[in-house]
Amino acid sequence: MTAERRAALRALLDGVDALLVTDLVNVRYLTGFTGSNAALLVHADGDAASRFCTDGRYTTQAAREVPDLDTVVDRGSALALARQAHGWGVRTLGFESGHVTVDGHTALDEAAEGVALARAPGLVEQLRQVKDATELATLRTACAVADAALADLVAAGGLAPGRTEREVALDLENRMRGHGAEGVSFETILAAGRHSAIPHHSPTDAELRRGDLVKLDFGALVGGYHSDMTRTVVLGPAAGWQRELYALVASAQQAGCEALSPGADVVAVDAASRGVVEDAGHGDEFPHGLGHGVGLQIHEAPWLGRNSSGTLAAGTAVTVEPGVYLEGRGGVRIEDTLVVRDGAPELLTLTTKELLEIG
Template sequence: MADPSRLERLRGLLAEGGHAAMYVSDLVNLRYLTGFTGSNGAALVPTEGEPLFLTDGRYRDQAAAELDAAGLGDVEIVITRDLIGVAAGRAPADLVAETHLLDVDSWQRLDRPEASGRLVERLREVKDETEVAALRRACEISCEALEALLVGPLVGRTEREVARDLEWRMLELGAEDKAFDTILASGEHTAIPHHSPTDRELRAGDLLKIDFGARFDGYHADCTRTVVLGPAADWQREIHAAVRESQAAGLDRLRPDVPVADANTAARASLEASGWIDAFTTGLGHGVGLQIHEDPFIGSAHPGRLVSRTVLTMEPGIYLPGRGGVRIEDTVLVTDPDHGGEPDVLTDLTKELLEID
C-alpha cells in the first residue's frame, strides 16, 4: 500500500532540482506513489499544489478506491483516453518526465520535458515499514514452500513438474503469484545460470539448483539454493563450499555507509582465492522490491554507498559448462546502524549442502 509521504519526498527532490512538476508514467513508480495497480495511468506531481491522477474509464472505481486506501482520496482523478494531452494542458513550465519511457510524439506533446533522472527509483531504493513487511512475508512464503518441497521424493520427477509443484506451494501459502519464472535446473543444466525447466528427469547424483520466489502485495522474494540428490561428490562439495564462502564475504559488506562496490570486491576476492573466479559469469546482486530487479545493482562501477532499509540480493555462483553449477542467493535487508548494522537475511534457509534422498 502506498503512503502520502512518498509523494512528499518526491516533491522535495523536485524542489531541490528546481523543477515545477513531474509527469509519472511508469506503472511501477505510479503504484509506489499512489497505490494504483491498473494497466493504464499517469500522474502529474507538482512541487506545490495537489497532484493530478489520470486514467481511463475502465479504472474509474479502482483508481478512486486505491488512491483513497493510500490516503490520497483528495487527489483529482481525470478520466480520459488522452493521458498525455490532458497532462500537457495542465503541466507547468519546468516539467520533468521519465523520458526513457516516452516515444518522441509524447515527448513533443509534453513540450519536450527534461529527464527526471530516476527520481522515483531513488526513493524506491529505501523501503518503508509497509514495504519491508511485504518483502518479509514474500520471503517467508518462499522459504516455507521450498522446505516442504525438499522433503521429497524428487528423483524421477521432471524439472518442469518440480518447478510447478514449488510454485503451487507458494500460492497455497498465500502468495499472489510467483515473483518470476522459476529457474529449476538439474545435472548439467545447473551450469546454465538462467535455465528454463525441461522434461529432463531428476537423477541420483544430480546437483539441483532452484532459483525462485513468491510475490506478496506486489513485492518480490528472490532466493536460490543448490542441493544434491543423494550423496555429494567431492567436486560438488568443493564448488558449493567456495560459493558459500563467497556469499558470506559479500553479505558481510551489506552494511550502512559501506560502498556498494565493496560487496562486489569481497565476494569476487573470495572466489579468486579459491580458484573459481573464472567460473563466475553473472552479476552479483541487485535491489528487489516492486520489481524483481531494481536499483541498486551491485558492481565494481557503482559509485554510491549502502543505505539502511535497502533490500538487495547476494548471489555468487560457479558454473562449469557440461558438468554442473552452484548458486546461493538471499534477499537481504540492510539494517539501521542503531541496531548494529548486521545484514538481515530475509530468506532464512540453511546454506549447508543438503543431500536429498
C-alpha cells in the same frame, strides 16, 4: 504512506514545477494504484495541486486505491495531464526520461502547450531504493512464502529422481500460491545436473537423476513485492567436488553478506564476494554481478557489480547471489534477500544454507 512518498519526491524536484510520472511501477509506488493505465502529475505545491489520471475502466478502482488525489478520467493519461498542466500553473514540467520513448516525448511536447519539458530521470527510483516499514513487512511475507513452499516441496519428496525440471518448477510455484502468493516473482529456474552450470536455465523435460546438483532460483509475489532466493541441493550423497564447490560459494556468499552496510560502495561489496572465488581460481566461472535491489520489481537499483556505482543506504533490500558454474559438470548458486542495517544486515530468506543431500 503514499502521501509521504510524494512529499519526499517533491523535495527532489529541482527547476521544475511538477513531475509527470508515467512508469506504472513508479505510479503504483506513489499512489497505490494497480491498474494498467495511469499517469501522475506531482506538483511542487502539494497534493492539492497534483493530479492522478486513468481511464474509465478504472474509476471505481481509482476511487478505492487513490482516494487522496483528484482524478482525471482520460484514456490518454500522460498526454491528458500534459495538456492541462499549464492551467494548473506548471511552466516547466519534468518527465521520466528513462521511461519515455523518443516518439512519446514528441507527443508530450505537442500536448504540453505553453509548458517546457525537462528531463528528470531516476527520481522515483532513487526513493524506492530505501524501503519503508510497510514495504519491508510485505517483503518479509513474500520471503516467508517462498521459504515455506520450498520446505513443503522437500518434505513431500518433490525433489526426487525421475521427476522433470518442469514438474518440479510447477510444483514449487503452486506451493507458493498455496501459501498466499498472488503469483511468482519470475519464471522459476530449476536446473539439474549439467544444466545447473547454466546461470539462467529454463526448466525442460529433462529428468532429475541421483547424484545431480539441483539449483532452484525462485520467488513469491506478495502485494506487488518480489522475493528472490536460490538454493542448490544434491540428490543423494554429494561427491567430493560438489562439496568443495558448494563450500566455496557458501564462503563467497557469506563474505558478500558481511560486506553489506550503510555507506558501503557497491563495487566493494561485489569485490568482497568475488575475491573469494577468484582466490580459488574460479573467477571466470562467476560471470554475473553479485546482486541487485528487489521490491516492486524483481531487479531494481541498486546493483552490486564490478561496473556498478553508488553506495548502500540503511533500509535498502538487496540480493547477494554468487555462483560458480563448471560447464558440463554442474554449478552452485546461493542467494538471499537481505536488508541493509546498521550492524549486521537483516536476513529475509531463512531457508538453511547447509548443503542438503536429499534422498
